[in-house]
């Protein structure tokens with residue numbers, strides 16, 4: 001209770017401070033989606049970044065120097081996911097570890113005990129149920145700067161965090177408010193996932209990256225990347241999936257327009 005009071009007071013102070021000009025420049029350079037957001041969403045994103053940067057513990061690994069550019073770029077990408085949610089700062093997440101490039105770790109079991117790893121040995125990111133998010137800075141930059149390729153490691157890993165908020169398990173089913181939403185979600189995503197698995201087995205490329213065929217959890221993370229990076233393609237090619245993601249994220253990125 002007292003902790004919450006101090007936290008809320010600190011947040012109010014943070015949110016009362018002006019958004020640093022240098023940070024806005026960083027977002028404009030490193031997060032392409034910024035150029036499509038309207039003024040309200042830009043303000044929401046800035047508020048998210050102010051709190052998120054201040055509240056998380058950030059650590060550079062393998063010689064990466066932790067700078068405001070790294071923190072702000074990651075925060076702004078992650079904030080895109082929750083623009084429709086109201087104040088939400090991934091409270092359970094405390095630590096973000098950033099490597100300069102893809103990093104090598106000993107092999108870990110996929111999805112065991114709530115861990116989701118992105119490759120067997122060389123990784124570009126991972127997210128833990130009650131642990132850190134780990135990211136490769138080179139992929140973070142590419143993910144944010146190139147907006148239309150459907151790949152964004154920050155969106156991917158933070159989608160896993162949203163997935164794991166509900167029941168601690170990454171199973172591709174995030175928290176949905178109503179029974180109706182849950183039923184529709186399950187019908188639409190099961191069908192789209194099975195289609196992706198079939199197309200991938202047959203060696204065909206689709207709008208969704210074949211990595212999503214690994215599991216329902218990866219499907220949700222890959223679909224999220226596509227939803228934010230190629231929303232108009234998704235709206236056209238996979239309208240049902242687009243619609244349920246609009247419902248969950250409470251956003252319509254297909255309506256974003258360049259400004």
Ligand SMILES: [Zn+2]
Pocket residue numbers: 116117118156160217218221
């Ligand atoms: Zn993943």
